[in-house]
């Protein structure tokens with residue numbers, strides 16, 4: 001089968017059925033989770049500082065759930081309504097936007113402390129959207145310039161993606177540079193057919209050598225991703241028990257979530273009280 | 285799920301709409317309140333990014349008057365908690381956001397704003 005991005009525009013390819021299939025597939029969950037953790041590592045955020053992140057092409061929230069878990073506040077955008085709908089069902093915490101990244105966006109300068117994007121960028125090169133837009137270079141340019149200004153100085157944006165040729169890598173990096181970014185490509189496990197992963201690691205600011213190009217991973221594939229995956233499975237299990245989205249998160253849900261955070265040694269989780277999960281006045 | 289934290293960062297991105305394009309104005313907003321984990325460090329760290337007047341005006345327009353017109357110098361716990369509530373716990377679920385300059389209407393459905401532009405609006 002040819003690559004998804006050659007088959008149909010993204011919002012068509014990721015329709016209701018594919019969005020559910022994509023999100024429910026445990027192997028896919030694991031792959032996307034591993035790449036999200038790696039992207040976060042490459043983001044190299046200052047430690048112990050809470051951050052506001054952007055998830056570009058957030059889809060059904062597989063990476064967003066990890067951002068939630070890691071305690072980041074985030075916003076995400078995606079062009080496929082069916083994917084966003086699944087994200088709503090899965091009760092991710094981030095604000096979601098229906099948006100074509102190739103049209104650029106209007107966030108004020110310095111809005112985000114960092115951005116990640118998992119398995120998305122190849123879509124800007126290959127498939128036209130069904131929305132009338134112009135050429136891939138134009139879309140890439142618009143995307144990178146508006147992203148550059150939306151990021152704070154210094155910060156990073158990390159993209160895992162699937163280029164199909166060196167020319168594509170060349171095109172992407174040159175347009176990103178023109179938009180003001182530093183940085184470049186990091187390849188993990190370059191010699192492994194299965195584990196090889198390409199990351200575009202972009203820097204805003206940080207002249208004077210503060211921003212150093214990270215190195216790709218080599219050698220054996222680490223096994224500790226399994227542990228993370230166990231955690232994910234446990235969450236999946238909780239999720240299915242929770243069932244349909246409710247208007248106000250119920251008390252049990254909040255208690256469970258707090259318990260989860262406490263177990264992970266998070267500090268500052270509010271103590272439970274009789275007000276936990278109480279419905280606040282909804283009318284102003 | 286448009287929270288005021290993101291609304292306060294969002295300007296209109298229609299082609300050529302570059303001034304007076306912030307803040308987008310809520311119309312027919314339907315709200316939902318949802319508890320969020322209180323993290324004072326996050327709120328403190330986020331303060332420098334906030335356009336204060338836009339935040340206070342928008343919160344008041346949505347019926348929340350807990351924030352002072354001037355950003356206070358003393359960040360006591362009560363203030364941070366109010367700010368936490370305004371930024372992270374008020375969700376606009378339906379309605380739309382209108383650009384004060386070009387009047388572009390970004391409709392919100394199920395908490396998700398539609399930011400897609402028509403071809404002639406793309407920069």
Ligand SMILES: C[S@@+](CC[C@H](N)C(=O)[O-])C[C@H]1O[C@@H](n2cnc3c(N)ncnc32)[C@H](O)[C@@H]1O
Nearest residue numbers: 010057058059062078079080100101118119123
């Ligand atoms: C393979 S999925 C990855 C989703 C998510 N990042 C993850 O890791 O599970 C690719 C996503 O990119 C989105 N996408 C493709 N082109 C896009 C565009 N022009 N603007 C916004 N999102 C786009 C698709 O709708 C889809 O949700």
Ligand SMILES: [Zn+2]
Nearest residue numbers: 296301383386
């Ligand atoms: Zn406008």
